[in-house]
Amino acid sequence: MGNSLTRRITRVLFGTLICFVSQPLAAAEPATQACQGEFVVQLSSHPVDNASSSDNVLWFQGYVELEGALLACSPQLVIHAKNGWKEPIVGPQGAVASNLLDGQRKSLQRDQQGNFILPLQGRKRSEFWVHIPQGKVLLSGLYQSDFEFKVKAANNEFGRAVSLNYQVKPFVRARVESRQGAHVSVSGTNVSIDMGNLTEKNQRQLDVIVVSNGSVKLELDSRNQGDMVNVKNARYKIPYATSLNGQPLRLNVSHYLRPHQQRETRFRLQFENTPMPSAREGRYEDEMTIMLTAF
Known part of the structure; x- marks a missing residue:
């Protein structure tokens, strides 16, 4: 019996660029006027691809541009994270470990207010x-995450609020491992199972290891509607049953899994043929597709 496992993984998509240009709130004194200029902040809500070798890391790039006399008056930029400097990103998972780094991805120093x-x-x-x-x-x-960017120059303060918003979509990843090497061959998502002598009842087992950030829907589809069919004469069929962790699975019906959040969960997939002592001699086959969808 051939068996292939397919999966559907939803990639993370993000929003648009945020660009602010600020002008001095007030300008009266000559020293203040001398420090006027444009202050531009841009923060992309699209993560940078291949910015890190780690599979799970996200990097969002931003930059600050100062123009005019303001450039010579401002030695540093103050960035205030409204959710706190320790975990500035907040979402369904709560406060998320995150940080702000400089252009070389080194930690930024903080003032007494954080x-x-x-x-x-x-x-x-x-x-x-x-x-x-x-x-x-x-x-x-x-x-x-909401950030406030401030430049102080000659008793004048330039500032704008910038928000980073990104949507994490559901995903599912899966792989298959065999517990019965002599009867089961796994190559990536393709699995071949030898059910043995079909005149007797036989069982074969696989482990499906699932990682997801949500719930997962499992569906089965069989080329021969749950039967192994004689390759030379399709009139001869041998039924087989499929179960997951001991629970029967039906074809073309949605079954819902609740894997551990963000870590591997192992599910036991079992196949069992109906013994057919009078089965016609020959090779019997079926092809099953297992579909996993995160939601």
Whole structure:
């Protein structure tokens, strides 16, 4: 019997760029006027692909640009995370381990109030990163963080609020492992099972290891509607049954799994043929597809 396992994985998509241009709130004194200029912040809500070798890390890139006289008046930028500096990202999973880093992905220093300090050092453009170590495996839903960027120069303060919003969509990953090497062959998501002498009752087992950030729907489809069919004469059939963790599975019916959140859950998949002492001699086959959908 041939058996293939397919899976559906939903990738994380994110929103748009946020760009703010601020002007001085007030300008009266000559020193204040001398420090006027444009202050631009851009923070992408699209994670940067291949920014890290870790499978689960998300990186969001941002930058600050200062123009005009403001560039020479501002040695640093103050970034206030409204959800707190320890875990600035909040969503369905609660406060999420995350951080702000400089353009070289090194930790930023903080002031006494816990604000992040991004040195500008006279550069027109300074980059920074929002880093979420387990971003790809968070529980599905909307995650958010509000930041306030401030530049202080000549007793004048320039500032804007910027939000990072991203939607984590449900995903499921799965792999198959064999417990019966002599009868079961696994190659990626393709599985071949030898049910043995079909005149007797036989059982074969597989382990399906599932990782998901939500609930999972399992569906079965059989080419021969749950029968192994004689390859030379399709009139001869031998039924077989499928179960998961001891519970019978029916074809073309949705079965709902609740795997452990964000870590591997092992499910036992078992096949059992109906013994047919008078079965016609020959080879019998079926092909089953197992579909997993996260929601």
